[in-house]
Amino acid sequence: xxxxxxxxxxxxxxxxxxxxxxxxxxxxxxxxxxxxxxxxxxxxxxxxxxxxxxxxxxxxxxxxxxxxxxxxxxxxxxxxxxxxxxxxxxxxxxxxxxxxxxxxxxxxxxxxxxxxxxxxxxxxxxxxxxxxxxxxxxxxxxxxxxxxxxxxxxxxxxxxxxxxxxxxxxxxxxxxxxxxxxxxxxxxxxxxxxxxxxxxxxxxxxxxxxxxxxxxxxxxxxxxxxxxxxxxxxxxxxxxxxxxxxxxxxxxxxxxxxxxxxxxxxxxxxxxxxxxxxxxxxxxxxxxxxxxx
Amino acid sequence: xxxxxxxxxxxxxxxxxxxxxxxxxxxxxxxxxxxxxxxxxxxxxxxxxxxxxxxxxxxxxxxxxxxxxxxxxxxxxxxxxxxxxxxxxxxxxxxxxxxxxxxxxxxxxxxxxxxxxxxxxxxxxxxxxxxxxxxxxxxxxxxxxxxxxxxxxxxxxxxxxxxxxxxxxxxxxxxxxxxxxxxxxxxxxxxxxxxxxxxxxxxxxxxxxxxxxxxxxxxxxxxxxxxxxxxxxxxxxxxxxxxxxxxxxxxxxxxxxxxxxxxxxxxxxxxxxxxxxxxxxxxxxxxxxxxxx
Amino acid sequence: xxxxxxxxxxxxxxxxxxxxxxxxxxxxxxxxxxxxxxxxxxxxxxxxxxxxxxxxxxxxxxxxxxxxxxxxxxxxxxxxxxxxxxxxxxxxxxxxxxxxxxxxxxxxxxxxxxxxxxxxxxxxxxxxxxxxxxxxxxxxxxxxxxxxxxxxxxxxxxxxxxxxxxxxxxxxxxxxxxxxxxxxxxxxxxxxxxxxxxxxxxxxxxxxxxxxxxxxxxxxxxxxxxxxxxxxxxxxxxxxxxxxxxxxxxxxxxxxxxxxxxxxxxxxxxxxxxxxxxxxxxxxxxxxxxxxx
Numbered sequence: 001x002x003x004x005x006x007x008x009x010x011x012x013x014x015x016x017x018x019x020x021x022x023x024x025x026x027x028x029x030x031x032x033x034x035x036x037x038x039x040x041x042x043x044x045x046x047x048x049x050x051x052x053x054x055x056x057x058x059x060x061x062x063x064x065x066x067x068x069x070x071x072x073x074x075x076x077x078x079x080x081x082x083x084x085x086x087x088x089x090x091x092x093x094x095x096x097x098x099x100x101x102x103x104x105x106x107x108x109x110x111x112x113x114x115x116x117x118x119x120x121x122x123x124x125x126x127x128x129x130x131x132x133x134x135x136x137x138x139x140x141x142x143x144x145x146x147x148x149x150x151x152x153x154x155x156x157x158x159x160x161x162x163x164x165x166x167x168x169x170x171x172x173x174x175x176x177x178x179x180x181x182x183x184x185x186x187x188x189x190x191x192x193x194x195x196x197x198x199x200x201x202x203x204x205x206x207x208x209x210x211x212x213x214x215x216x217x218x219x220x221x222x223x224x225x226x227x228x229x230x231x232x233x234x235x236x237x238x239x240x241x242x243x244x245x246x247x248x249x250x251x252x253x254x255x256x257x258x259x260x261x262x263x264x265x266x267x268x269x270x271x272x273x274x275x276x277x278x279x280x281x282x283x284x285x286x287x288x289x290x291x292x293x
Numbered sequence: 294x295x296x297x298x299x300x301x302x303x304x305x306x307x308x309x310x311x312x313x314x315x316x317x318x319x320x321x322x323x324x325x326x327x328x329x330x331x332x333x334x335x336x337x338x339x340x341x342x343x344x345x346x347x348x349x350x351x352x353x354x355x356x357x358x359x360x361x362x363x364x365x366x367x368x369x370x371x372x373x374x375x376x377x378x379x380x381x382x383x384x385x386x387x388x389x390x391x392x393x394x395x396x397x398x399x400x401x402x403x404x405x406x407x408x409x410x411x412x413x414x415x416x417x418x419x420x421x422x423x424x425x426x427x428x429x430x431x432x433x434x435x436x437x438x439x440x441x442x443x444x445x446x447x448x449x450x451x452x453x454x455x456x457x458x459x460x461x462x463x464x465x466x467x468x469x470x471x472x473x474x475x476x477x478x479x480x481x482x483x484x485x486x487x488x489x490x491x492x493x494x495x496x497x498x499x500x501x502x503x504x505x506x507x508x509x510x511x512x513x514x515x516x517x518x519x520x521x522x523x524x525x526x527x528x529x530x531x532x533x534x535x536x537x538x539x540x541x542x543x544x545x546x547x548x549x550x551x552x553x554x555x556x557x558x559x560x561x562x563x564x565x566x567x568x569x570x571x572x573x574x575x576x577x578x579x580x581x582x583x584x585x586x
Numbered sequence: 587x588x589x590x591x592x593x594x595x596x597x598x599x600x601x602x603x604x605x606x607x608x609x610x611x612x613x614x615x616x617x618x619x620x621x622x623x624x625x626x627x628x629x630x631x632x633x634x635x636x637x638x639x640x641x642x643x644x645x646x647x648x649x650x651x652x653x654x655x656x657x658x659x660x661x662x663x664x665x666x667x668x669x670x671x672x673x674x675x676x677x678x679x680x681x682x683x684x685x686x687x688x689x690x691x692x693x694x695x696x697x698x699x700x701x702x703x704x705x706x707x708x709x710x711x712x713x714x715x716x717x718x719x720x721x722x723x724x725x726x727x728x729x730x731x732x733x734x735x736x737x738x739x740x741x742x743x744x745x746x747x748x749x750x751x752x753x754x755x756x757x758x759x760x761x762x763x764x765x766x767x768x769x770x771x772x773x774x775x776x777x778x779x780x781x782x783x784x785x786x787x788x789x790x791x792x793x794x795x796x797x798x799x800x801x802x803x804x805x806x807x808x809x810x811x812x813x814x815x816x817x818x819x820x821x822x823x824x825x826x827x828x829x830x831x832x833x834x835x836x837x838x839x840x841x842x843x844x845x846x847x848x849x850x851x852x853x854x855x856x857x858x859x860x861x862x863x864x865x866x867x868x869x870x871x872x873x874x875x876x877x878x879x
Binding site (some may be wrong): 029030032048049052053055056059062251253254255272275276279 | 359372
């Protein structure tokens with residue numbers, strides 16, 4: 001049985017097939033291909049946006065959804081998270097969508113479940129459906145011609161599972177990924193080019209991916225310097241100049257910290273298009289995994 | 294595209310058509326007219342009753358529902374409420390039902406969304422579906438002959454969005470609205486007659502609408518005098534005498550503060566009938582707006 | 587109209603019919619027999635597992651579900667729990683599934699509602715669907731031959747609604763129930779045999795039902811002696827020896843307090859099978875009560 005824990009669970013061909021389906025779903029009002037199926041959303045971390053997007057995707061396909069915010073539930077009755085998943089699995093869902101702060105939790109489950117596990121966010125490492133929708137959005141913009149395109153991922157890359165998934169997925173499709181971040185947010189690796197300033201790379205890139213400054217994951221040292229951070233890393237009309245780029249962000253956007261109000265209104269900003277594409281891509285992923293196609 | 298932000302968004306003819314549909318829905322077990330549609334409930338204020346009523350209405354029509362209690366979600370990640378709605382909108386729902394404490398929030402959204410916005414409560418000013426179901430309940434009781442009927446709205450009128458919507462809607466159908474409240478709860482207006490005591494008007498009215506004493510919106514000054522308040526404004530068999538009135542209340546009822554236990558059991562009390570009608574009226578509103586009829 | 591408040595609401599014949607249906611549902615992918623129906627889950631006590639199981643059961647039958655965690659809702663607006671249920675009832679659901687800490691609450695409702703009430707847990711006394719799924723699991727294991735089988739219910743029997751329902755249901759099918767518990771957890775009754783130690787009865791029993799140690803219902807006196815408690819009452823390979831028994835537990839399991847890690851992996855442990863059966867049994871109960879068959 002196939003799962004989606006990281007984007008490497010899918011071949012390039014499978015991903016392109018998912019994108020074909022997503023394109024169809026974008027224009028289709030609704031479908032009943034998953035009628036009678038029940039998808040469980042199991043979120044050990046709070047989420048409105050990703051959970052809603054999966055719920056919308058499943059419901060647009062005619063599936064029913066059980067959404068469990070497990071942060072506040074039976075874990076307080078002394079149950080381990082592993083047992084929680086095993087119990088949900090025993091109830092016979094057709095897929096379990098899981099967000100958890102532990103990077104390795106999802107992979108440990110696959111030997112024990114009877115249905116596909118879909119990773120909706122794992123710690124600081126992986127958020128595969130986000131990377132898929134990012135790639136889909138980039139491909140749509142460039143009419144599929146993404147080979148050789150350069151992507152600058154900007155901000156808190158070290159803590160970002162969005163960066164974690166994209167840095168693996170985008171190069172598989174011939175794209176070059178680099179990072180722009182202050183030293184405290186940089187990866188400890190030489191595998192990718194890393195820059196200090198947006199101005200160092202803006203002339204070379206085709207895609208700018210701003211990340212959410214993970215306010216809640218940093219201590220107060222960073223809070224105090226948020227404005228200072230924004231001076232260098234907030235995406236603005238000034239630092240984007242008139243470059244022919246597209247701007248992505250996984251959301252939620254911290255306005256005027258991640259991206260300026262003005263830049264969000266700029267046609268180069270694809271933030272809401274990503275959200276729209278995200279539902280379609282997740283529909284395609286659910287269809288593939290639930291129907292085992 | 295049509296929205297329901299205040300009752301004035303509908304003509305009288307449209308409202309009467311909604312009531313015709315609601316009547317049909319009251320007797321119909323279920324329908325699939327909204328099959329394949331997804332309605333999002335976006336509640337920035339806590340609510341069981343209104344949210345459930347909308348959820349029931351949507352599901353009785355075969356729609357799917359995504360319910361988001363947004364008080365505890367991504368707003369905590371630094372997202373503005375406007376962005377939250379824009380994101381939900383980008384996911385492609387067929388309608389967004391919103392409750393928010395800001396009176397003007399709903400109207401500001403209509404220029405930015407691709408689907409109908411339905412106001413499920415806005416600050417202290419408007420709660421249009423409540424007023425519609427109140428009017429429907431009154432009309433049902435009087436077999437449609439409501440012209441010239443007098444309605445006394447009693448209690449905390451100043452803070453009440455139910456009063457806010459009814460004082461505009463009911464006069465459009467020829468009804469006369471007055472208020473009974475202590476000075477601290479009165480409107481600062483001369484547009485309507487306002488009385489101090491129930492006994493000042495009880496002999497003239499056909500409908501008594503008791504409001505929920507909004508315990509959570511007042512400071513302790515009012516809490517301390519709740520019993521005192523009840524002496525004058527609680528609806529009882531004594532102050533209703535044997536008058537041929539009907540008694541409405543938007544719920545939840547504070548027993549023996551808003552309405553006495555005994556009066557709630559009196560056949561003149563239509564509180565639970567309002568709840569029943571509320572589902573049917575909301576079904577008709579959803580059908581109209583989602584199907585754009 | 588029929589309700590399920592305690593297992594005695596069903597005759598033996600009705601229960602066996604439910605089990606026949608449950609067996610069919612176990613092998614059926616999904617059904618639409620409750621299409622167009624809306625089930626309300628009204629949980630005044632927190633629950634992930636039972637609520638999810640009912641939600642799964644309803645959705646597998648094509649019904650829609652409205653789940654309300656009412657601990658945090660309009661009860662805070664001064665509404666009584668009775669009024670909350672009356673309001674939900676007025677919305678016209680096809681069944682209301684209720685969990686509440688008051689043992690007698692469910693029974694008081696039946697005279698006032700227009701749809702079946704299904705007890706999903708009442709105080710310390712009754713949890714009828716749990717007992718039904720336990721009996722179903724036992725019957726499946728013994729191919730229906732349960733007459734004369736002996737069941738030891740072990741642990742915190744006094745606080746357990748699972749024990750409360752099973753001690754009434756299982757004897758109706760010819761089974762003998764006894765309890766094993768420390769003095770502080772024993773019933774004050776002579777109706778059943780009660781033992782101090784597992785070793786006192788293990789040689790005689792066919793079914794061992796371990797209960798969840800209700801950590802949250804006891805004061806710190808018990809917390810301090812949890813390890814001590816586990817020494818005597820935790821189900822282990824040692825105290826189960828090579829006995830040909832099956833082990834049940836209503837979940838969530840406190841690992842190494844209720845049951846050892848090792849014993850949970852033992853094929854005699856039917857804990858996850860119970861969960862699976864629980865969905866099927868609840869499907870059958872919902873079908874029976876909602877369709878009034």
